[in-house]
Amino acid sequence: MTPATRQLALGFGSAVLTAAAALSGPALAAGLLATALGGFAVLGNTVLGAYLLVALAQLDGIALLVDQRLPISLFKAVTALVLLSLVLTVRRHPLMQGRLRLSPTAMFTLLFAIWLCVSYLASDWQSYSYDHTKGFLQTLLLVPILGLTVTSPRHLRRMVLVIAASGAISAVFVILETVFGLRLLPYADEGDVAAWLGAVRSAGASAYNPTTSSHLMAVSLMLALVLALYDWRGRRLWVLISLLCLVALPMMGARSGAIAVAMGIGLIGFRMRHHRLFPVVALGALAALVVAVLNAPDTLVERFGVLGDFLGDGDTSDRSLLRRLSYNQIGLALWAEHPVTGLGPGAYPVNYASDAFRWYPGREAEARQLHNAYLEVAVETGIVGIALFLGALLSAAWAALKAGLHPVTETQVLAQALGVAMAVFMFASLFMPNEDIKYTWILAALCARAAQLAGGWRVDTGQAA
Numbered sequence: 001m002t003p004a005t006r007q008l009a010l011g012f013g014s015a016v017l018t019a020a021a022a023l024s025g026p027a028l029a030a031g032l033l034a035t036a037l038g039g040f041a042v043l044g045n046t047v048l049g050a051y052l053l054v055a056l057a058q059l060d061g062i063a064l065l066v067d068q069r070l071p072i073s074l075f076k077a078v079t080a081l082v083l084l085s086l087v088l089t090v091r092r093h094p095l096m097q098g099r100l101r102l103s104p105t106a107m108f109t110l111l112f113a114i115w116l117c118v119s120y121l122a123s124d125w126q127s128y129s130y131d132h133t134k135g136f137l138q139t140l141l142l143v144p145i146l147g148l149t150v151t152s153p154r155h156l157r158r159m160v161l162v163i164a165a166s167g168a169i170s171a172v173f174v175i176l177e178t179v180f181g182l183r184l185l186p187y188a189d190e191g192d193v194a195a196w197l198g199a200v201r202s203a204g205a206s207a208y209n210p211t212t213s214s215h216l217m218a219v220s221l222m223l224a225l226v227l228a229l230y231d232w233r234g235r236r237l238w239v240l241i242s243l244l245c246l247v248a249l250p251m252m253g254a255r256s257g258a259i260a261v262a263m264g265i266g267l268i269g270f271r272m273r274h275h276r277l278f279p280v281v282a283l284g285a286l287a288a289l290v291v292a293v294l295n296a297p298d299t300l301v302e303r304f305g306v307l308g309d310f311l312g313d314g315d316t317s318d319r320s321l322l323r324r325l326s327y328n329q330i331g332l333a334l335w336a337e338h339p340v341t342g343l344g345p346g347a348y349p350v351n352y353a354s355d356a357f358r359w360y361p362g363r364e365a366e367a368r369q370l371h372n373a374y375l376e377v378a379v380e381t382g383i384v385g386i387a388l389f390l391g392a393l394l395s396a397a398w399a400a401l402k403a404g405l406h407p408v409t410e411t412q413v414l415a416q417a418l419g420v421a422m423a424v425f426m427f428a429s430l431f432m433p434n435e436d437i438k439y440t441w442i443l444a445a446l447c448a449r450a451a452q453l454a455g456g457w458r459v460d461t462g463q464a465a
Helices: 005-026 028-042 046-056 059-068 072-088 104-121 124-141 142-149 153-178 210-230 235-251 255-271 277-294 298-313 319-337 347-354 371-403 408-430 438-454
Strands: none
Touching: 005 153, 028 319, 046 072, 046 142, 046 153, 046 371, 059 072, 059 104, 072 142, 104 124, 104 142, 104 371, 104 438, 124 142, 124 235, 142 438, 153 408, 153 438, 210 235, 210 255, 210 408, 210 438, 235 255, 255 277, 255 408, 319 347, 347 371, 371 438, 408 438
16 A cells, blocks of 8 residues: 555544544444444455465354344455455565466366356346345455455465365364354354254354365364475474364264265375374374264264265154255256256255256255356356366366375475365365355365466566576
8 A cells, every 4th residue: 555545544444543542432432443444454465365265164153143233244354355456466476576476276266167157148147146146256356355465475375274274263263163062153044953763963163064164174184284294394283274174173063074075085195194293193093083983973973874875775863865866966957957057156045946857866855056066067057167167176186186296395385285175165166056165266266376386476566486
C-alpha cells in the first residue's frame, strides 16, 4: 500500500470506530478494531491472509461462531481482503517482473473453470445450478491465490504446518466430544449430523459432515507422518500431530477415512522401502495398526462388519451402502443421457430425487449429491469437464510425488508429503463429493507449487533456475 492509501484507510477506519463506539458501545468498537487490524495486516502481507484461508478450510466449525454475527462468512471476507491485497501489490509482485508461465495444474484449473460456465449455460437446470456454480468458481480462486502468495520454501513449509496443525486442533475436538458425549461447536447444517445405531459421530472443528471431516484430517495425518520421518528439527511436533489424528480418526466412524489412511501408510512405506529405517518404520506401523484395531470404537467395527455382509451375500442392514450403490447407478444413467456438457454443475441432486429413479435400492426422496467426486463431475460437466478436472488433480499429485521421489532438500520433503496427502485425498474422494470443497484445490495448488520450488523455480523470473 502506498503512504497516501495507508493514510486514507487509517483515517476512514478511525472514523468508523469512533462512530461505532458512540452508537453501540465499546464492545462493537473493540471487535471492529480487531477486524481492522487483521485486515490491515493482510493488506500489508498477502501471505498472512492465505495462511488464514488454509486454516479456515478445516476449522470452519470454529469460524461458524464468528459467521453467525457477520453478514458474510469469515472465509469470504478474508478471500476478498487477499484479492484486494493482490490487486494493490500486483505491480510489485515478483511474478510480474519476469515472464509468467502457468503450471499444468493452473492451466487445467483455468480451463475447468471456463468449462463450468459452458456447462452451466448449456444446462436445463440453471435454476438449480446457479448457486452451486457460483460457489464452485469461488472455490477455484484458491488455486491462483495460493499460486501468487506461496513464493518461497518458507511459505510452503508454513502452509503445510497450518494444515497439519488444523488437523490436530480438529482431532482434539473429536476426542473431547466423543469422550464426554457433547457438541462443542454449532452445526452448519443439522442434516449433516451422521449417526450409526444411535451414536452421533463427531466432525471435530470442521463444519462438514463427519466423513468429509475425516478426509480432511487424513490429509493432516499424512503430512505429519511424512515429515516425522524426514524432518529432524520438528520431529516431536509432527509425531504429536500424528498421534492426535490417529486417536481421533477411528472415533469419527468413517470407513472411507480409515481405508484412505491405510492406503496412505502403505504408499509411504512403498516409497521409502529402500530407506535404512524402513524395517523399524514398518514394525512401528504394524504395531500402530494392531493398537488401532484393538481400540477401534464398536460403531466403526460394526460399520465394517456390515460392509463385509454386503460384499459377501449382498444383504446388509446399512442403508447407506445401498444409497451409495444407487448414487452410482443413477449417475451412470444420467451421464449416458448428457455425455458432453453434462447436466450442469449442481444439477445431480434434483435429478437423483426425481420420480424416474424412485425404485432404486436405498434411494431416499430428498435431493442428495453423488458420493463419488469423479462420477459427479462427469455427470454434471460431461466428458470434457471430467478430463479437465482429472488433468488438474493428477498433474498436481504426479508433479509433487515425482519431485519428492528421492527427498534431499526440505522442499523435496514437503513435495513428497503434499503428494502423498493429495493421493490419499483423491482416493477418499471416490466415496464422497469432494470436488468442490476447499481442500481439493488447496492441495492441488500447493502440490504444483511444491514441485516448482523443488525443481529450482526462481521467484524473480517465474521459471526454473
